[in-house]
Amino acid sequence: MPVHYPFSAVLGCQADSADGLDDMGLALVLTTISPEIGGVLVRGEKGTAKSTAVRGLAAVLPSISVYAGDRFSIDPADGSAESPDGPFGAAAAVESRPVRLVELPVGASEDRVVGSIHLESALSRGTVEFEPGLLARAHRGLLYVDEVNLLHDHLVDLLLDAAAMGRVSVERDGVSVSHAARFVLIGTMNPEEGELRPQLLDRFGLTVEVAAPRDPSLRAEVVRRRMAFDLDAAAFAERFGPGERALTARIAEARELVGKVRLTEAGLLKIAEVCAAFEVDGLRADIVTARTAVAHAAWAGRSEVTRADIRRAALLALPHRRRRNPFDAPGLDEDLLDRILGDDELPPEPPEGGPDDGSDDGSGDDSVGLDTPPPSGSDGSTDGEDSSDGSASGDDGSDGGEPLSVEPASEASAEPDGNSETNTDAPADDQPPNEPQAPSGVAPESVTSAAQAYRPRLLTVTGLGTGRTGGRSKAIGSSGRRIGATEGGRGGLHLVETLKAAAGKQAARGRTTGRVELRTEDLRTAIREGREANLVLFCVDASGSMAARKRMAQVKAAVLSLLLDAYRRRDKVGMVTFRGEGAEVALPPTGSVDLAAARLDEIPAGGRTPLAEGLLEAARVLQREQLRDPDLRPLLVVVTDGRANSRTHGKAAVKRSQQAAAYVAGLGVTTVVIDSESGPMRLGLARELAGHLGAEHVPVAEVSAEALTSAVHGYTTVGKGAA
Structure with missing residues (x-):
């Protein structure tokens, strides 16, 4: 049997003290104590021990009892549990086995997940038999999805529904089967590869952010441990054996205690107050926070939920539920949380009969009992240092276990170099009225925020592809x-x-x-x-002419709207900008649409219009991506007014841009030109560029789906540049 990296060897996952677990370790343990919490989503950069910690978790969980030969792993102690392989009598053999860690591959089929007919039996013997899927195998264990953000949406929905309902029903291929499927769902992901839809993100009970430690001594310890494990895995596992066994015992104790932990009326009201103050949608946040606080109290060995338990629960259960749109970063204002919780401990139980609200059920008990399953833990006020193999927990300087947050590394926005020149080809009416003119030979640069995003029209790649499942092209x-x-x-x-x-x-x-x-x-x-899904590459004109008449705000709104559309359709996105005397890759192709939106907001406008350089740089990016993934078909979106000038402006610049356009057209890439030209006097240069590219021409005002609908009613003409 292969030896996995020990859970307690991961930095931040030692449970030999009350504050031995960091956010990731604590969230994983709490959700095994109380599976009703709803699982854990671990977000973080590559190389931060996300998968290592999850695989090590299964080894420290207490063993479970099952009937021998039962493929559905029902609990023999649960008289109401039924298995499709049953019934099992009193004389049926019972055995103990370790908790399973079932890994769901990103490319798994729906049949593999929920189960289907046993093909060999159907074809060879003519009998219909049910072959259980991964959800049946994961019952009473862990179901792990690495890179869950790359999993197809319908499979994610299926998983989360099964996790919420605790059962799977299969009605297909002449089979009618229903079985229990209670498991701890754990997902890991790198936000740079794309985000989960907000509604799916909300279905995970807890979410933690992890990052590699910056302390050289911690990084060195990670490397030291990893090298020791690779040299002799068995000896390394034995070295951490006592810690693993202590953690197993503590989880078992917490599971025994969790059903006895009291959540008082005051504590429940405080949880509701916190959730209301942070304006989370729905009531799932309140329920998850309450269950997490109870599990945390059991982990700390307490029989009653305290203020510290609620604080730790809120930091794990609420940050990802505050997203209002796909580009909102998850997070929680801890100062506001502390103000809501106050400095005083929760008040004791009120006198029998509860608050004077005019009602009395005669019970005299205002505590709320929440049943949940148990891991081992911390004392509710802190969480340790760092997560193993490279993952780190937050540190507020007091051992407080602040939640980790990953700040996407953003490239510095282009700074004025003092050599940018005015766009001498721009008509005079492109200069905003009543504003001071720029000194001759120098174009001012400015960073303009995008206008309000809207629902854009659907842009697709022509033909029939064979790429990964998404929502854009056939x-x-x-x-x-x-x-x-x-x-x-x-x-x-x-x-x-x-x-x-x-x-x-x-x-x-x-x-x-x-x-x-x-x-x-x-x-x-x-x-x-x-x-x-497709690669959507934006080639954005950021020259001086684009800054005129607030044109850049309209352009950024169009691009932001298309980015939102790419987010929903699971596309990969990239961005090339051109201004001054050259072009640059503002964002290499990535699955993180959030990162693309951030880079878009940073783009300054000013300088000349090196259109040819922008097109050629876009062509180089497309050719590189074609080598990396031939099945990922690209869609090139050129956003420009069509003007072309440089230090050698004039006819030479125009001819060079036409040659670059012909070269891009020769690549056979589906291209759309978003025409940003506006005003009563238009040169129609973007339409000419679209002709050279063999591209569809779309005025920027017609990017929205509403404008396209209006066009059908004769309000405007799709594909025409005139207003």
């Missing part, structure tokens, strides 16, 4: 409507076509009656047409 993939079948290939079995292929060969195989004989060459897989 593609052949593993999901979508079935449009045919093929011999061999990857995908789900097309049973009807398989039987049809075999039927015509039965006589040649000496079979005239009885069961159909199937062979490998008869197998047919379904061809499905769905939607794929």
